[in-house]
Amino acid sequence: MSKPSRRSRGSITVQDVAREAGVSAMTVSRVVNGGTNVREATREAVLAAIAKLNYSPNSAARSLAAGEATQIGLLYSNPSAAYLSQFLIGALAAARRAGCHLVLEACEGERPEEQAEATRGFVQTHVQGVILPPPLSESGPVRAELEAAGIPWVSVAMGLPPEGSLNVRIDDFAAAAAMTRHLIDMGHRHIGFIRGNPNQTSSAERYRGFCAAIEEAGLELAAMPVEQGFFTFRSGIVASEAMLDLPKPPTAIFASNDDMAAAAVGVAHRRGLHVPQDLSVVGFDDTALATTMWPELTTVRQPIAAMAEAALTMLLDELRAPVRTDHAEQVLAHQLIVRESCAPPPKA
Amino acid sequence: MSKPSRRSRGSITVQDVAREAGVSAMTVSRVVNGGTNVREATREAVLAAIAKLNYSPNSAARSLAAGEATQIGLLYSNPSAAYLSQFLIGALAAARRAGCHLVLEACEGERPEEQAEATRGFVQTHVQGVILPPPLSESGPVRAELEAAGIPWVSVAMGLPPEGSLNVRIDDFAAAAAMTRHLIDMGHRHIGFIRGNPNQTSSAERYRGFCAAIEEAGLELAAMPVEQGFFTFRSGIVASEAMLDLPKPPTAIFASNDDMAAAAVGVAHRRGLHVPQDLSVVGFDDTALATTMWPELTTVRQPIAAMAEAALTMLLDELRAPVRTDHAEQVLAHQLIVRESCAPPPKA
DNA sequence: CAACTTTCTGCCAACGTTGTCGTCCGCCGT
DNA sequence: ACGGCGGACGACAACGTTGGCAGAAAGTTG
Structure with missing residues (x-):
């Protein structure tokens, strides 16, 4: 027996599978990727051999050869x-x-x-x-x-x-509109909105969605308090304070992300308002934060x-x-x- | 000129560098990795060629050849x-x-x-x-x-x-002891501890560190309220409520992680306690949560x-x-x- | 200066896979 | 029945790198 190789990893290669299945290496390769132009019987034999030997392709070799x-x-x-x-x-x-x-x-x-x-x-x-x-x-x-x-x-x-x-x-627009509709369906007529950082177009889209749902419900958009935020927790604090300082504060706050919603909840608690009894708060993104706060946050999940x-x-x-x-x-x-x-x- | 190759990526290879530097590919390889047994002059020539051609090794080929x-x-x-x-x-x-x-x-x-x-x-x-x-x-x-x-x-x-x-x-033990000492140095003599999930030995170590620092300061360990937590936000709520329901609640709470510390802060706020004026709360881990809450959390950072x-x-x-x-x-x-x-x- | 050791360096092969191209076989149309 | 055609498959080279070895160069000693 010839000594195999100085640096054999002992791993299963296409060659082993090919030998086992009685075909060539190229055919094995064809079966593994896509498998065009291979007869059904051959494919099955190869697949059986792969399963038997527990073969898995070497990704380094694959990348190298394919030049991907x-x-x-x-x-x-x-x-x-x-x-x-x-x-x-x-x-x-x-x-x-x-x-x-x-x-x-x-x-x-x-x-x-x-x-x-x-x-x-x-x-x-x-x-x-x-x-x-x-x-x-x-x-x-x-x-x-x-x-x-x-x-x-x-x-x-x-x-x-x-x-x-x-x-x-x-679809930020549709998501924000759906969330706004959810608030309206619950009975809210006076909803505050905390905008996201203007350096992102999704902020504008979310705001557009909010506006669209408000108008669609026949509510007066101009009556809704809107504050500028920047997606940070701190900016959420400032925005919510401003909103709750209004003579007629909103009954719900829709923040453009979870961090700012968490800030709104914090501010509300500090003022002795109970969430959600006295004030509803919803966010956007469904980050981990949404479940590491109390109460847990109603929000929009992105995949x-x-x-x-x-x-x-x-x-x-x-x-x-x-x-x-x-x-x-x-x-x-x-x-x-x-x-x-x-x-x-x-x-x- | 011969047409180069059917699937040339046009990328720079060791061969190109070797040609440029007037050495062999193997020498280039030696310079690139570690570079043992290469004359200084040769090394410099190779490095110059690498810089000139802006060469970067192909990791797929490397893994394949080295069999790593x-x-x-x-x-x-x-x-x-x-x-x-x-x-x-x-x-x-x-x-x-x-x-x-x-x-x-x-x-x-x-x-x-x-x-x-x-x-x-x-x-x-x-x-x-x-x-x-x-x-x-x-x-x-x-x-x-x-x-x-x-x-x-x-x-x-x-x-x-x-x-x-x-x-x-x-060193969970040392870190927890240091944090406990920090609280004691601030003047706290009645410190509550929320333990971590017992399925992790770091929980026990952190608790050991807490105990060691308490005894080192000559305080009575048995007088300190200790509650079992499980590293989750919810378990932190339960633990903190229990602690603050005590006839003589602690002036500081040391939670075994940030999630539970955040819960403690939430519970305190809900009871009208101000953090940190009425109650100090510290955590462990320095996760993002520590800075997306108010007040921001004193904690231990792991690298x-x-x-x-x-x-x-x-x-x-x-x-x-x-x-x-x-x-x-x-x-x-x-x-x-x-x-x-x-x-x-x-x-x- | 010769003989020897040590340090450098180059050639060849191998790593495991896929692309190219050629061959073979069977099927179909005429 | 024969030529052509296309689908299935294999042989071979190539991808870019590194390990083993051998040979060259440099250094050391007597």
């Missing part, structure tokens, strides 16, 4: 940690299936130069494509830098994506992990496409999550 | 989302440097069979090693399954790791990302070691984060 994109960038700034972890889970799952690596890069700064800088650091590491979760999906400097380097990117969760961009999102997966898949399709596809958009379904922070308004 | 471990499992259950995102960031960074893939698997269930099941699913995907963040780092079924399959693993953040295990952690990196590195060392190293342990530094939820006790 292997480094995908993910530029994150500081969305809520809960958002990021869900996002990473989805992206990782898709990346592993595709056999590519995720390259993370943090971009903490707000300033344009900082964002451009982080992006350049990225370009130099030879990533073939970039995924941009919010709020960076809307950052001008980042996109300009990628454009200049000729690197394709996918924006995630933009409210209103520009024409010709690759993006994955939910974050699924959005990340869709983004990565879209990006890989783009990279592997022989010709540049001009534009792709995917809108995933959101979900209204009803918990305990919302009740009919107190009797006047 | 490429699939590392990460079995996560449901620690706080903030914890997981930090953990993933650290693990991903290390994984990319090492050129290996992270395989995630969720393990939501509490029941032993569910945990064993999730682990088996893992074993079948041919992961070479597994990282176990808390609370799974202490799960008997998971570890038994891995042991049976002969897959090495690294436990992260166990309080008191067993002999002969690979693990990365902080989560660094722990994940250390765990992955340790695991790879283990896998590549020719002989099984018997035992490795790494204790990273924690940090006391002082914020606003803590003040001297009210005058009696």
Whole structure:
């Protein structure tokens, strides 16, 4: 017997499967991927051999041979940690299936130069494509830098994506409208709205959704208190205080994200208002925060992990496409999550 | 000119660098990794060529040729989302440097069979090693399954790791003692403690640290209210209510994690107690929650990302070691984060 | 200066997979 | 019945890197 090889990992390869099934390695490969032009009997034999030997393809060899994109960038700034972890889970799952690596890069700064800088650091590491979760999906400097380097990117969760961009999102407008309708259906007629950070188009879309539902119900939009927030907990405190200081405070507050909703609940408690008996509060995003507060928050759930997966898949399709596809958009379904922070308004 | 190759990626390879530097590909490889036995002049020439051509090694080819471990499992259950995102960031960074893939698997269930099941699913995907963040780092079924399959693993953040295990952690005992001392230094003499989930040894260690600091200060341990919690927000509510219902409630509450501390703050607010004027509350972990509440939480920060990196590195060392190293342990530094939820006790 | 040791460096093969292209076989139409 | 055609499959090379070995260069000693 010849000594096998100096550095054999002893793992099962296509060759082993091919021998077992009595076919060639190429046929095994064909069965494993897609499997066009393989006779049914052959396929079954191969599948049986795979099962018997417990074969799993070597992803390194696969990437090498196929010459596929292997480094995908993910530029994150500081969305809520809960958002990021869900996002990473989805992206990782898709990346592993595709056999590519995720390259993370943090971009903490707000300033344009900082964002451009982080992006350049990225370009130099030879990533073939970039995924941009919010709020960076809307950052001008980042996109300009990628454009200049000729690197394709996918924006995630933009409210209103520009024409010709690759993006994955939910329908912020419809979700916000549905939430507003839920409040109206409960009997609220005086609803405060805390807007999101204006640097994201989803803020505007959510506000639009709110307005549309109000008018659709025949209520007077101008009578609704609206405060500007910035998606941060602190901005939520300021906005809610302003709202509750009004001569006629609202009976419900719709905050554009969970952090600000949590702030509203905190402010209400501090003023001796009970939630939801005295004041209903609802949020948006369904982050972990929504269930680590009391009462638990009624909110809108985005399928974050699924959005990340869709983004990565879209990006890989783009990279592997022989010709540049001009534009792709995917809108995933959101979900209204009803918990305990919302009740009919107190009797006047 | 000969047409290059049917599937040339046009990327820079070692060959290009070698040609540019006037050496062989092997020498380039040696310079890139470690660079033992290369003359200084040669090294410089190679580095110059690398810089000039902007070369970056192909990780797929590298993994393939070196035959290194490429699939590392990460079995996560449901620690706080903030914890997981930090953990993933650290693990991903290390994984990319090492050129290996992270395989995630969720393990939501509490029941032993569910945990064993999730682990088996893992074993079948041919992961070479597994990282176990808390609370799974202490799960008997998971570890038994891995042991049976002969897959090495690294436990992260166990309080008191067993002999002969690979693990990365902080000193929970010292951290809890330091936090307790901080409260005592502020003047508190009557401090309540909410214990963590008994399924994790870090809970016991944190409690030990608390006790040690109390006795060290000459206070009577038996006089301190202690309630059992389970690291969840809800368990924190129950524990804090019990504590504040006491005839002589404590002036400060030390919760074994941030979620339970947030619950304590919520309960206090609901009873009209101001934090920190009437009651000080401190937590442990420094998750995102600590800064999305009001007041912001004094807590202990674990270097989560660094722990994940250390765990992955340790695991790879283990896998590549020719002989099984018997035992490795790494204790990273924690940090006391002082914020606003803590003040001297009210005058009696 | 010769003989020997040590440090460097290059050639070849191998890692496990997929793309290309050619061959073979059977089926169909005429 | 024969030529053509297309589907199924295999042989071979290539992907970019690293390990083993051998040979060259440099340094050391008598």
